[in-house]
Amino acid sequence: MEKQTITIYDVAREANVSMATVSRVVNGNPNVKPATRKKVLEVIDRLDYRPNAVARGLASKKTTTVGVIIPDVSNIFFASLARGIDDVATMYKYNIILANSDGNDEKEINVLNNLLAKQVDGVIFMGHHITEAIRGEFSRSKTPVVLAGSIDPDDQVGSVNINYQEATKEATDLLAKNGNKKIAFVSGALLDPINGRERLAGYKAALKENGLKYSEGLVFESEYQYKAGIELSQRIINSGATAAYVVDDELATGIANGLIDSGVKIPEEFEVITSNNSLLTDVIRPGLTSVTQPLYDIGAVSMRLLTKLMNKEEIDEKSVILPHGIVKKGSTK
Amino acid sequence: MEKQTITIYDVAREANVSMATVSRVVNGNPNVKPATRKKVLEVIDRLDYRPNAVARGLASKKTTTVGVIIPDVSNIFFASLARGIDDVATMYKYNIILANSDGNDEKEINVLNNLLAKQVDGVIFMGHHITEAIRGEFSRSKTPVVLAGSIDPDDQVGSVNINYQEATKEATDLLAKNGNKKIAFVSGALLDPINGRERLAGYKAALKENGLKYSEGLVFESEYQYKAGIELSQRIINSGATAAYVVDDELATGIANGLIDSGVKIPEEFEVITSNNSLLTDVIRPGLTSVTQPLYDIGAVSMRLLTKLMNKEEIDEKSVILPHGIVKKGSTK
DNA sequence: GTGAAAGCGCTAACAG
DNA sequence: CTGTTAGCGCTTTCAC
Numbered sequence: 001m002e003k004q005t006i007t008i009y010d011v012a013r014e015a016n017v018s019m020a021t022v023s024r025v026v027n028g029n030p031n032v033k034p035a036t037r038k039k040v041l042e043v044i045d046r047l048d049y050r051p052n053a054v055a056r057g058l059a060s061k062k063t064t065t066v067g068v069i070i071p072d073v074s075n076i077f078f079a080s081l082a083r084g085i086d087d088v089a090t091m092y093k094y095n096i097i098l099a100n101s102d103g104n105d106e107k108e109i110n111v112l113n114n115l116l117a118k119q120v121d122g123v124i125f126m127g128h129h130i131t132e133a134i135r136g137e138f139s140r141s142k143t144p145v146v147l148a149g150s151i152d153p154d155d156q157v158g159s160v161n162i163n164y165q166e167a168t169k170e171a172t173d174l175l176a177k178n179g180n181k182k183i184a185f186v187s188g189a190l191l192d193p194i195n196g197r198e199r200l201a202g203y204k205a206a207l208k209e210n211g212l213k214y215s216e217g218l219v220f221e222s223e224y225q226y227k228a229g230i231e232l233s234q235r236i237i238n239s240g241a242t243a244a245y246v247v248d249d250e251l252a253t254g255i256a257n258g259l260i261d262s263g264v265k266i267p268e269e270f271e272v273i274t275s276n277n278s279l280l281t282d283v284i285r286p287g288l289t290s291v292t293q294p295l296y297d298i299g300a301v302s303m304r305l306l307t308k309l310m311n312k313e314e315i316d317e318k319s320v321i322l323p324h325g326i327v328k329k330g331s332t333k
Numbered sequence: 334m335e336k337q338t339i340t341i342y343d344v345a346r347e348a349n350v351s352m353a354t355v356s357r358v359v360n361g362n363p364n365v366k367p368a369t370r371k372k373v374l375e376v377i378d379r380l381d382y383r384p385n386a387v388a389r390g391l392a393s394k395k396t397t398t399v400g401v402i403i404p405d406v407s408n409i410f411f412a413s414l415a416r417g418i419d420d421v422a423t424m425y426k427y428n429i430i431l432a433n434s435d436g437n438d439e440k441e442i443n444v445l446n447n448l449l450a451k452q453v454d455g456v457i458f459m460g461h462h463i464t465e466a467i468r469g470e471f472s473r474s475k476t477p478v479v480l481a482g483s484i485d486p487d488d489q490v491g492s493v494n495i496n497y498q499e500a501t502k503e504a505t506d507l508l509a510k511n512g513n514k515k516i517a518f519v520s521g522a523l524l525d526p527i528n529g530r531e532r533l534a535g536y537k538a539a540l541k542e543n544g545l546k547y548s549e550g551l552v553f554e555s556e557y558q559y560k561a562g563i564e565l566s567q568r569i570i571n572s573g574a575t576a577a578y579v580v581d582d583e584l585a586t587g588i589a590n591g592l593i594d595s596g597v598k599i600p601e602e603f604e605v606i607t608s609n610n611s612l613l614t615d616v617i618r619p620g621l622t623s624v625t626q627p628l629y630d631i632g633a634v635s636m637r638l639l640t641k642l643m644n645k646e647e648i649d650e651k652s653v654i655l656p657h658g659i660v661k662k663g664s665t666k
Numbered sequence: 667g668t669g670a671a672a673g674c675g676c677t678a679a680c681a682g
Numbered sequence: 683c684t685g686t687t688a689g690c691g692c693t694t695t696c697a698c
Contacts, residue, residue, distance in 0.1 A: 007691055018669040023693060033667060053451040054396060055691030057387045058674045065430070065451070074416040074629075076409060083407040086433050095451065097398070098431040100419050118386040118398070118428065226612060253616045260618075279559060283586045283617050285593075296407075340675055351685045356677065364683060388675030391690045 006047050015043040026051055057119060066122040066306060067115030068096045071103040075224075076278055077248075077295065078126055081148050084299025085124055092307045094121070105131050112137050122306045125157075126150050128192040144309035148302035149295075151193045155319055158309060160302040162293045162324040164194050168202030168245065170326055171273045171291050175243040176210035178271060178333050183212070184236050184244035186220045186251065199247060222251055229254015230261075237262060243271040249278045252288055256331065272331040286330025293324050339380050348376040359384055390452060399455045399639060400448030401429045404436040408557075409611055410581075410628065411459055414481050417632025418457055425640045427454070438464050445470050455639045457481050457632075458490075461525040477642035481635035482628070484526045488652055491642060493635040495626045495657040497527050501535030501578065503659055504606045504624055508576040509543035511604060511666050516545070517569050517577035519553045519584065532580060555584055562587015563594075570595060576604040582611045585621055589664065605664040619663025626657050 008026070012019045017036060024032050025040045032040075043049075057063040068085055070078050082098065089096050097120060099111040108127060112134065115123060122144045125134075130152045138145050138157055147159035175183045185203045190196035200219075207214050217239055222228045229251045236244060236255065246252035252274035256266060264270050266286055274281060274290045281288035301320055308315055341359070345352045350369060357365050358373045365373075376382075390396040401418055403411050415431065422429050430453060432444040441460060445467065448456060455477045458467075463485045471478050471490055480492035508516045518536045523529035533552075540547050550572055555561045562584045569577060569588065579585035585607035589599060597603050599619055607614060607623045614621035634653055641648055 005691090009691075019692080020669060020694080021667085024668085027693085031667060036667080050446070050450055052391075052691050054387055054390045055674090056693075058385075058391050058676090059691075059693040061674070061693095063387060068431075072416065073406060073419070074409070074412045076407070076412070079407045079409070079412045082431075083405065083433065086406070086431065090432075095430050095432065095447065097428050098401075098415075098419065099423075099428065100416065113383070114428065117383055226615060250612065257616065257618070279583065280613070280616055282559060283590065283613055285590070285618060338675090342675080352676080353678085353686080354684060357684085360677085366683060369683085385675050388690090389677070391692090392675075392677040394677095394690070 005052075006049050008049070008051070011040065011043050011047060011049050014047065015040045061119075063119050063121055064093055065095045065097055065118070065120050066124060066303075066310075067112070067118070067120040068098050069101050069108060069111055069115070069123065069125045069127070070098060071101055071127060073098065073100060077149075077276055080295035081126060081299035081302075084296040084301075085148065085303045086299075088300045088303035088307075092303075094303075094307075096124075101127065103128050105133065108134050109137060116141050116143060122146070122310045124148050124302050124306060128189065128194070130193075144306060146302045146306045146309065149298050151198065153193055153197070158302075158305050158315070158318045158320075160298050160305060160320040160322065162298070162322050164198035165202040165205075167275075167291045167293070167324045167326075168199040169206045170202075171245050171275075172203050172206035173210065174289075174326065174332065175245065175271055175273060176206060176212060178243070180241075180243035180271060181212060182215075182218060182239070182241045182243075183207070184218045184220060184239060184241040186222060186232065186236070186244050186246040186255065188222065188224055188247060188251075190219075190221055195247060203245065224248040224251050226250050226254040229256075230258040233258025233262065237264065242269070244273075246272065246274045249274050249276045249280045249288070249290070253280050253284050256284060256288060267331050267333050271333060273326070277327055281329065289326070289328045289330075289332040291324055292327050294322050297322055338385075339382050341382070341384070344373065344376050344380060344382050347380065348373045394452075396452050396454055397426055398428045398430060398451070398453050399457060399636075399643075400445070400451070400453040401431050402434050402441060402444055402448070402456065402458045402460070403431060404434055404460060406431065406433060410482075410609055413628035414459060414632035414635075417629040417634075418481065418636045419632075421633045421636035421640075425636075427636075427640075429457075434460065436461050438466065441467050442470060449474050449476060455479070455643045457635050457639060459483050461522065461527070463526075477639060479635045479639045479642065482631050484531065486526055486530070491635075491638050491648070491651045491653075493631050493638060493653045493655065495631070495655050497531035498535040498538070500608075500624045500626070500657045500659075501532040502539045503535075504578050504608075505536050505539035506543065507622075507659065507665065508578065508604055508606060509539060509545060511576070513574075513576035513604060514545060515548075515551060515572070515574045515576075516540070517551045517553060517572060517574035519555060519565065519569070519577050519579040519588065521555065521557055521580060521584075523552075523554055528580060536578065557581040557584050559583050559587040562589075563591040566591025566595065570597065575602070577606075579605065579607045582607050582609045582613045582621070582623070586613050586617050589617060589621060600664050600666050604666060606659070610660055614662065622659070622661045622663075622665040624657055625660050627655050630655055 101108045145157040187195040277290040277292040434441045478490040520528040610623040610625040
């Protein structure tokens with residue numbers, strides 16, 4: 001004998017009112033006489049009634065749920081964004097459906113359609129690059145989308161980022177001003193717009209301003225992994241570079257430890273600047289000078305922007321740029 | 334003029350079949366003549382029909398969504414579990430609603446009720462301890478629950494863990510065998526069963542086996558933070574300990590760096606073993622010897638267990654224990 | 667301030 | 683193999 005789920009109808013009957021009235025008190029509609037409200041609340045409590053959000057979603061066409069597409073939650077960078085997203089979502093009474101994509105183009109599309117099928121009210125997308133296909137899906141649906149820490153070359157949807165170009169320029173400039181003539185640029189896939197378009201441009205701009213010439217031999221593409229950094233350190237030494245700007249902390253720690261193991265003194269003989277100022281940069285010795293980006297805030301602001309879009313509020317600016325900085329530690333002079 | 338959402342009914346009309354038939358092909362029911370299936374599929378494609386999962390959820394009383402309550406996704410430990418959970422969830426066609434609780438008792442209850450209102454088919458709970466209140470909510474609802482990396486003193490629900498007691502005993506034993514007479518036990522809140530019941534018991538057992546006496550002066554409670562570790566290192570030195578077992582990597586790196594900064598040589602003068610073998614233990618020099626626990630797998634197995642519970646399959650064992658290990662690095666002799 | 671009634675889009679017997 | 687018919691539990695006009 002299954003325990004019968006109790007519905008709004010049961011409450012209505014017990015309280016001698018209509019379903020409509022129960023619905024009103026549940027939703028805090030003011031048009032209810034205090035006395036009846038009290039009576040209804042009483043019955044709700046007595047029957048231990050719990051509103052069914054699915055039924056509500058079907059009737060109201062709103063699920064108070066947003067989809068979050070993320071390359072990998074177990075990556076500290078994205079996890080920080082996710083935390084910011086969830087906190088603001090909670091603040092506005094939304095839940096998030098979290099889906100990992102591994103940055104895989106096909107998975108991203110599958111996951112997006114899945115989320116749309118679940119009638120999410122909005123989507124936050126994180127990814128290294130935006131394919132034509134996914135952009136097509138975005139515009140095909142009326143569901144609002146915000147990119148968090150991700151760049152769409154022709155921005156049709158909302159987005160929140162720092163100015164990657166400027167940040168990289170400043171980091172490279174610091175290295176140049178310290179007297180380095182050969183500065184390595186160590187990045188992930190240059191196909192990703194943040195690396196290949198924004199950061200590389202900033203790097204080149206800084207070289208130019210400092211009268212240094214650009215050389216492809218100083219540009220390295222790599223996976224964002226500690227081990228990859230260890231291995232890469234040899235090639236960097238061989239390139240003749242005396243400093244490096246690295247786009248990822250894990251990679252940067254690998255490079256730094258690799259250099260140290262090879263007897264290279266940091267920062268005396270080689271300077272390093274990394275990009276995310278995560279805990280790794282403090283644990284390693286010497287500490288790594290780093291660009292700072294407000295990861296949590298990027299997530300939080302993305303979600304805030306999405307709430308506005310979902311409410312069809314007027315948006316002053318669809319592309320939000322948050323401030324960045326540089327914090328100096330032991331890996332630069 | 335709003336774009337009309339197209340429904341199963343539209344497809345039925347266009348294909349000259351009933352809703353039921355459309356529903357059958359959408360759900361892969363084999364009882365459909367190939368010819369009609371083809372016709373329906375064609376119309377679905379032409380009309381660009383997308384099934385509405387909310388309506389389906391209401392009608393079928395299944396949402397293919399599970400709730401995941403997590404203290405903090407931006408903590409690498411929990412993020413790893415979450416990744417394992419999501420991968421297996423995806424494998425079984427479920428989505429996860431992720432909700433951060435900050436380990437806060439009240440939030441946990443709110444979040445759980447919220448998830449239940451959304452009619453999730455199951456819940457995975459991660460938390461440092463299980464309060465009476467939340468346990469009450471668990472049993473009040475018929476929704477299956479699995480604890481991941483969390484211990485319920487009287488286990489009424491499913492759970493997946495390693496044997497924390499055994500692992501701690503082995504770690505402490507290693508330290509004792511290396512000749513240390515005063516071994517510190519550095520933990521988070523001892524109120525949490527994993528620390529206060531399992532790990533502490535393992536620590537005591539190892540001391541006993543090695544003829545060492547237990548002293549409260551060697552037991553430290555702390556936040557799981559790098560900075561806390563730095564500060565704690567002084568107190569540990571003062572305690573006269575020559576080795577420490579630490580329950581958290583971030584805390585352990587703080588302690589190790591704090592000791593090194595105070596001129597203590599690791600491992601010659603002080604040995605350290607930590608618990609999660611995260612990247613931090615490789616980045617710091619010397620590398621930290623660590624207990625290894627299969628974080629991703631704990632998440633994955635939890636979700637797998639939950640699918641069985643949701644399917645009402647027979648379970649051989651509700652409490653799953655996964656294997657652990659110890660990996661030696663530079664912080665022990 | 668309150669009620670009646672019509673759906674929201676889909677699944678699930680039950681017939682045939 | 684296919685169609686009919688009830689709902690699932692709630693929101694939302696529209697009356698009164």
